[in-house]
Amino acid sequence: MKVKRLKRANRLLTFYKYNFKFLPPYRVLVDGTFCNAALQEKLNLAEQIPKYLTEETHLMTTNCVLKELEKFGPLLYGALVIAKQFEIAECNHHTPKAASDCLAHLARRAASGKTKYLIATQDDELTEKLRTIVGTPIMYIKFKTVLLDNVSEATKAGSTKDENEIKKLKELKKEIIGVEEVIKKKKKKKGGANPLSCKKKLMKATVEAVRTGERTATGKRKRTKKKATTVE
Ligand SMILES: [Zn+2]
Missing domain, CATH: 1.10.287 (Helix Hairpins)
Structure with missing residues (x-):
């Protein structure tokens, strides 16, 4: 089961590497919902994510994500503590945006730029949005573990090479x-x-x-x- 999970991750990462130039060290952008899920499932992200991606990984978040978590106060304090450990990816939002808008913005920028991001979220709405942005790998927590989302239809259509x-x-x-x-x-x-x-x-x-x-x-x-x- 464990080997199967890593093989699947490797296959997906190879797809993103050949089609969208995703190369390690990987940058994984996490949002508050993801940090909160990690807390609930007692997952150590800094340990689990590089293990899953089997490469050097930078865990990152944005100021907009931190600001939003702060707004929730004690309810999401644990998630805030987790998110604060990570590097900050520059989003250039001087007035903080909603975390989901901020991450979607970075995903769109990544699609056409050199800096690539994997986006880690439990937010269904954001996930749906990310699935429309070609070449965006999405990560989520399920069954007490981190997983990569299947390649979205938009990404499949926008890729030059299929898995075969x-x-x-x-x-x-x-x-x-x-x-x-x-x-x-x-x-x-x-x-x-x-x-x-x-x-x-x-x-x-x-x-x-x-x-x-x-x-x-x-x-x-x-x-x-x-x-x-x-x-x-
Ligand atoms: Zn932002």
């Missing part, structure tokens, strides 16, 4: 790397001294080494070098 294509690309890459390694090995052989041509000398060296009590390996190495220079 990515699989093929990965296999092709593996093949190319495999071929390169074979070529490298062949080249190495070519460059080195032909073991057959210096077989006699090597034998002599080994015999000599045994006789003189010198270690075979050292003798071999010396002889091979000499042979290589004389051939050239």
Whole structure:
């Protein structure tokens, strides 16, 4: 079950990597609802999220999220304490906006910019909005664990490569790397001294080494070098 969950995460992250240039370290933007759910489920986000994404991760939030949590007072004080531990992503909202508007704004900016965000929320309305923004990975808490949302229809439509294509690309890459390694090995052989041509000398060296009590390996190495220079 656990392996399946991580495999699914890996598949989704690969999709976002190939189509939307999501690369680690990942930036995960959390809102108050997500922090509150983490508190209820006793999840340590700083520990669980990097484990789930299996890469270096920066947990972030925005000033608008913090301001909104402050407004709720004691009701969401625990969530506020959690959110305050995280880095602040600049949203440039001088007058604080509703947290959901702020995060949707950052997701839209991320879709066209270099700074990519995964958005972590339990807010259904925000989730629906995020699903319309192409290339936005969404994270939520369910079954006492963090999970990535399935790729949204909008994102699927806006992506150039589907998951099968990515699989093929990965296999092709593996093949190319495999071929390169074979070529490298062949080249190495070519460059080195032909073991057959210096077989006699090597034998002599080994015999000599045994006789003189010198270690075979050292003798071999010396002889091979000499042979290589004389051939050239
Ligand atoms: Zn904001």
